[in-house]
Amino acid sequence: MLNTADFYHVWRIDQSSNALKEEIKEHCHTDIEMCLECGKCSGGCSNAHIFDITPRKIIQLIKMGEEAKLLRMDALWSCVACQLCVDRCPSSINIPRIMDYLREKSYNQSIPASRPNVELFHELMLGHIKRFGRVPEALLSVEFNLRSKQYTKDAQMGMKMFFKGKLNPIPARVKDIKKVRRMFRNMPMQREG
Numbered sequence: 001m002l003n004t005a006d007f008y009h010v011w012r013i014d015q016s017s018n019a020l021k022e023e024i025k026e027h028c029h030t031d032i033e034m035c036l037e038c039g040k041c042s043g044g045c046s047n048a049h050i051f052d053i054t055p056r057k058i059i060q061l062i063k064m065g066e067e068a069k070l071l072r073m074d075a076l077w078s079c080v081a082c083q084l085c086v087d088r089c090p091s092s093i094n095i096p097r098i099m100d101y102l103r104e105k106s107y108n109q110s111i112p113a114s115r116p117n118v119e120l121f122h123e124l125m126l127g128h129i130k131r132f133g134r135v136p137e138a139l140l141s142v143e144f145n146l147r148s149k150q151y152t153k154d155a156q157m158g159m160k161m162f163f164k165g166k167l168n169p170i171p172a173r174v175k176d177i178k179k180v181r182r183m184f185r186n187m188p189m190q191r192e193g
């Protein structure tokens with residue numbers, strides 16, 4: 001039987017977990033209470049071998065309201081959005097969408113990314129989509145190498161691709177760039193600090 005202290009502890013977990021659970025439900029259209037804890041997501045995850053927290057555990061931590069831990073986990077920056085977890089999940093829990101949401105929240109709160117180059121890549125790629133409506137690979141590679149100070153990274157492969165006509169050095173813009181920019185205006189990233 002629960003004594004008063006145990007009851008208070010359980011009540012606190014329940015209260016603190018509700019906020020994050022509800023946010024996930026609203027923004028990711030996923031009810032994590034449907035999770036069966038079967039572990040198929042972790043078993044199928046292409047990057048579980050390098051995750052500090054596996055997908056099944058991530059869902060458990062959301063239920064427990066462990067937001068501070070979730071916003072600082074390395075898995076946020078090593079998930080490659082391959083969708084294998086959601087494909088295998090019997091309850092269709094959209095873990096890649098949840099990872100996106102948590103990553104964005106972590107970014108907006110200016111929490112340092114455990115993998116700064118991954119964060120830099122995200123920033124550059126989104127910046128290019130906003131400017132051109134698509135990703136100009138050559139420009140993205142050059143900017144990424146310069147900003148990450150890895151000046152010769154993949155240079156040989158880049159040259160080969162260029163001479164085979166696979167890389168266009170002049171960025172092309174989509175026809176209706178205004179539509180793309182409107183999309184960005186509707187979903188601004190507001191980083192604190």
Ligand code: SF4
Binds near residue numbers: 034036039040056089
């Ligand atoms: S596969 Fe789905 S139901 Fe199973 S543990 Fe993962 S999230 Fe939960």
Ligand code: SF4
Binds near residue numbers: 045048078086
């Ligand atoms: S989307 Fe992310 S969490 Fe899901 S299987 Fe791929 S790497 Fe793992």
